[in-house]
Amino acid sequence: MDLRDTAVVLLHFGDPKVTEVALEVLRRVYPDPRGPHLFVVENGLSSLALEAFQGVTRVSLPENLGYGAGNNLGIHAALSEGAQFVILLNNDVRISEGVLEAMRHAADRPSVGIVGLPLQEPEGLVWGGGRISWWTLRARLLRESEVPAASL
Numbered sequence: 001m002d003l004r005d006t007a008v009v010l011l012h013f014g015d016p017k018v019t020e021v022a023l024e025v026l027r028r029v030y031p032d033p034r035g036p037h038l039f040v041v042e043n044g045l046s047s048l049a050l051e052a053f054q055g056v057t058r059v060s061l062p063e064n065l066g067y068g069a070g071n072n073l074g075i076h077a078a079l080s081e082g083a084q085f086v087i088l089l090n091n092d093v094r095i096s097e098g099v100l101e102a103m104r105h106a107a108d109r110p111s112v113g114i115v116g117l118p119l120q121e122p123e124g125l126v127w128g129g130g131r132i133s134w135w136t137l138r139a140r141l142l143r144e145s146e147v148p149a150a151s152l
Contacts, residue, residue: 007078009039020049033055040056075088
């Protein structure tokens with residue numbers, strides 16, 4: 001799948017090595033030019049050596065504006081450069097092959113506005129999205145035993 005119209009926004013926080021490993025994994029999984037455009041938001045931290053990562057756009061903020069503001073500025077940068085789809089990743093998330101394609105496939109449906117993916121913790125616990133009750137206006141995360149098998 002051609003992912004050139006897709007951007008991945010990675011919010012840098014804490015240890016630069018964690019973010020650099022995330023970038024290495026993304027480049028290993030998506031090595032060719034048809035892969036997604038990568039944006040790294042340095043939320044008040046400018047300690048990353050991005051020169052080793054070709055095609056990564058740096059979004060530097062003078063101070064830590066928080067998770068939401070950092071991601072919003074990364075989204076703005078991605079959309080300004082023509083992205084049609086934006087995927088937000090924490091810097092400690094490691095993706096595997098096919099994940100972004102599956103998300104894009106789900107997002108291509110006209111009735112879908114946001115897509116998430118199941119997350120596996122190092123201990124093995126899987127978080128598989130959530131459910132919203134429009135009646136009570138409450139949301140809850142789904143754990144492994146509640147996640148439909150087809151969505152994993």
